Amino acid sequence: MTTPRRHLRSWGALVAAAALTVLAVNGPTTSGATFTSTSSATGQVTAAADWTAPTVAVTSPGSTVKDVATIAVEATDAESGVAQVTLEQLAPGTDSWVTICTDTSAPFSCSWDTRTLADGTYSLRARALDRAGLEATSTEVRTTVANKLFVTLDAPGDDVRGTVALTTTVHSAGSLTHTVRLEYAAADSTTWRTICSGLKSPYACSWNTTSVTSGDYELRAVVVDSLGRTVATSAVVEVTVDNVAPSVAMVDPGSPLSGTRTFSATASDAHSGLELVTIQYAATGTSTWRDLCAPTQEPWSCRVATSTLADGSYSFRAVATDNAGNTTTSAAVTQRLVDNTVSSVSVDGPDFMTGTVTVTAAASSTAGVARVRLQYAPDGSSTWTDLCTDTAAPWSCAWDTKTVANGTYSLRAVMVDGQGRSLTSAVDPGHRVDNSPLRGLDVQTANGGYAAGKADSGDTVTFTYSGVVAPGSLMAGWDGSARNVTVRLRDGGLLKLGKTDDTLDVQTPNGGTVHLGQVNLKGDYVRSGRTATYGSTMTATTQTLTDGTQRTVVTLRLGSVTWYQLTNPRTVKTTGTMAWTPSATALDTLGRPCSTAVVNESGAADREF
Template sequence: MRTNRARRPLAVLAALAAATTVALLAPTSSSATFTSTSGNTASVRAAADWTPPTVAVTSPGAAVQGAVTIAADATDAGAGVKSVTIEYAPVGSGTWTALCTDTTAPYSCPWSTTGLADGQYDLRARAVDLGGYEATSASVRTAVANKLLVVMNDPGDVVRGTVPLSASVFGAGTLSHTVRLQYRVNGSTNAWTNACSGLVSPYTCSWNTGTMAGDYELRAQLVAGTSVYGSEVVPDVTVDNVAPSVTMTDPGSPLSGTRTFAAAATDAHSGVATVAIQAQLAGGTWKTICSLVEEPWSCRVATTDLVNGTYAFRAIATDEAGNTTTSTTVANRVVDNTISSVSLNDPGVLLHRTATLTAEASSTAGVTSVRIQSAPSGGSTWTDVCTDTTAPYSCAWDTTRVASGGYDLRAVLLDGKGATTVSATESTIVDNSPLAGADVQAFNGSGSVAGQLGANDTIAFTYTTQINPATVLSGWNGAATNVRVRLRDGALMWRLGSADSLEVYNAAGSAALGLGEVNLKGDYVKYTTVFFDATMTASTVTVNGLERSVVTVRLGSLASGKTTSLKTVTTSKTMTWAPSNAVTDLFGNRSSTTTITESGTADRDF
């Protein structure tokens, strides 16, 4: 692997050169000026020239002797060229020496070479414009040959196979001579090996490197009788006859959207220069989808630029010497950018009897069918409700065929290519339970006497399913509302005997609500009827996955009657509740009037 001379792909070098030029162009200070005033007006004056100049040095030829003139061309689209400096440097030294600085066109400098060592030199020019921007030209190469000079021409940084070699001879005059071109392992002390010898002008031959690998150095020698004149050594010529290794990474299947395509590539000698990733549609030709010049050997590609179908993928690696290797093909990978979407419309919170389910579906491959499916909430076993092949996609679900409870629903789209797309799930509750009373409970409130009705005591009526609050009290939506609770002594009603009754009335106490009557099974009031002001609310509770309505009545102060009429029950009792069929569920079904007995352990509540 080459270590002394920098190796970069041309595209990378160009990018670096551009970046370097920009960096060099920025002046340390600009002639631009800025002025302002703090009043109502402000002004800005800026240099009109924000563009660097262009500059090029003219080659004086392959070799020079004595005194020569080096010329340069420079232009500036802005304020104009201020000066041009022409410089020279021995090849490989990196040390530049100014010949002169010229301020008027045509720009040139005299160069006296008589005091310089014979050899190869680079020339360049630097131009500065009146705006302060600077640009440096590309360099040109020449040889100073005031005496006999032999030059080994550089065959390139990296070579392979049969390599054309050449040398140049300057100042030989009529001297009878031949030239030989030699090589050896870079930096070694071994004897030089002739690549070719006995050359006469134009001193060219072919160097067969087929069995070689590594870094080499080259030189040329002029032989004139017993005299030998040698060139400077050209070091670090990498011989690379070994192809790189490359493996195509499996991109997966199916492919859609923007995907990463990648390869792994290595080269033991000159290094990997480029990797091309290619795709081939079944029955078609190979096409490059990206060309890479540096690691990682990967690229992001929009597969929408590829026709849907079955593809093979491969990578081709090329090293700096030009050796190439093609990876093993990754075949039978499908590009499918079919766009399908499906969604189930919200079925509603509660379903009863026959419910209509609808879905929205579309696909660039066409919609073959839409299936609507159900599963118990949180379950993974899906059951088809129906299949529809035409829009609008809908079906009737007879919920009486499934148990009441929570369900998840989804839609499954089958497109024209046979692929399926599944929608997000929607949750609902199926409740076909008949409306009836489920339970009645009373609770002593804060500061209330156990066994005696008083402020903050509550009574809760629970139904088997959700009710329509407006059928309890016209216009009611379940929010807290004022009502009155009537407590009547059972002795006033022959059918109750000693058991008192409780009913909920409107706020005026003029009409009973649709909750029905509670038999308290105890003697809570003397031979009379009393009313309590109260507040009524409705709430929803979930029992075994089903939502039930609870109507809660909280007692306030005594509205009519005397507190001395109230009695305290000293033994535990179990109430019963006879619902009214005035109350309906959300679907308009009336409540059963079957009497419900208070659940739980008998207590003294109120």
């Protein structure tokens, strides 16, 4: 369902007073505008009598339709009533919805003339608009238009291994005597080979993928008449065959282990890509392995408080799983000692730091802990500066990072136990301080298209800056209003990155650079060595918080694919955390450049688009 659009109608000055009261009670809010602002001594606050969007659903016409089909739509609105219902179709292989008809009176329905359409599987949806201007969109219903003989081959999935069941449907065969042959070809080739032939309804076939080399392949179904002539061929289905297990090695976490430590593995997969790496532990002398953590993207590591394990000797190993389901277990790193009962100290702090942050330490000693001193130093330096000395748990300091230059810093903690003995923690490097006047805050995607996990028309990408950006620094002559741009998705291999490091950037329609920087999508959205481009729109708004702080939000809305090598982009089924590297060419309204510090997508890891 799409988010309802709300139109406001006047209730007069009484509502204005009530609205101001609500704002005061509910606290900070944000508002959006396109680089314009107005002020007035008097004003009017308006509100709508109907705040509830209508409900709408398309009645399925069945698995197949032909000729002229009547498509019924159920739409209701308990408050202002339904003003109109619009029924739309999405043709196979396209990203643009086309209106079939608009009905303004119940019962709502449309006559769908499929005789002018190409046979294939279509999606149907309905949009309902109520009399208050609120709109809702139904979930999609799929049906196959079959006015003449044609054949469809169901996709077995993006990544396959072992023996795969293939499903074929022959439509509108009538009295024709026929069989089906299933074929495969290596991607980008025209050499088709038979998987199985002579199939009769239900056209069942199994493909033993171990008979081919792992890699990208295309599948199709061919209908053959009684004389052996080809009478119909299905659309091509793309798959990646992966019968090769990934490689993985456990990194030695060291010994003894205490406090919060990093556990990591190295792993790779040449075909379908890695889905996750599970790091496991087992007490020495046992064969019972338990999960310690399961990172789903590089680096394959996690920070774990070793105090969650009982003191003693352990083995550690890593299990890598690729997107096709192949797994590999690393050799174990054995006899690593966990000891949190003697004196131990470790330090922890945010990877990215701006303003005032909290730096913490974990400290313990059988002699008791008298105090902990927390320190920092520029990475690569041996000159340590005290942040604070804490005499009671939890051991922590508030660090005003504006007092130091932007850059990366190391942290450490020095513990003094109850008998006056000191112990210094391991150095924890790589904490980036960035207090640039303008920097990236967040990057997010939203699915507004046909398929979740696949970049298609209607999807959005949102970039949030810490302050107000001069829009002309992003694109010459731009004022923040809707502007046509080209969104480009490139395979990570083209940029000498990993298989799941496909990258998004933005260009002007004539190929010039839009200075948003680039986003590592942390997923495999286009196949190896390929690029996809989308005709898109870009807008910028200024959000104003109740404390007066302003920031720019740039939104990309993807349109149809304008160019792609051979086939459509992939559907990604794993989660990830995008990484946005802003461009220093972006300037704030005072002409100061944006920080190029990498901005990781906030919130829980999810499927993009």
